[in-house]
Amino acid sequence: MKIQNTSLYQEMQSMAAQAGRVQPQAKPPIQESAATSTAQFGDVLQNALNTVAGLQRDAKEKVTAVEMGDRSVSLAEAMIAKNKSSVAFEATVQVRNKLVEAYKDIMSMPV
Template sequence: MRVDGLNTEMQAMMLEASSARATPTAQQVGADFGDMLSQAVNNVNGLQKSSGNLQMRFDRGDADVSLSDVMIARNKSSVAFEATIQVRNKLVEAYKELMNMPV
């Protein structure tokens, strides 16, 4: 078995794969992160609105809404909100750490 021929072929495939794959710029990555963060916040907002709507319907006596539905929706929105708070705290902590780095 010829090892150097296999090695050359693997290197050629690696170069082809690396040239075919476009490397994202920092601006593209930042835009994707911003979009993802915006979608996450909108998702949390939707869960909170849904929870409030279910609670209001239950308070008004809607027979289609049970107490367990209301509690599950409230817990989902609470967990999502707490997760968002934790992400925000980590981002602020990372920002502060970057600002304190010597240049």
């Protein structure tokens, strides 16, 4: 995901100036970027969720194989896969919590 910090910052300053909260400073013209930043963020988020789901499926398959007595999968492999999926899921939950917190902060800002 490629985010252009300067153009984002300039756009935020422009919006604040329009809202009358900040006096506009001398700034270079805002570079128009394609409206794909939302799509790119969505794609990155979707890929991350698909990765977590894949790790969970893999862990479930390995645990089931160990429970059924499949000798091609060791208990250590199943435990590692289960822990990987657990860590990935917890990280996803933390990202979700941060996004919700950021959304609430933005929505509570006075206009």
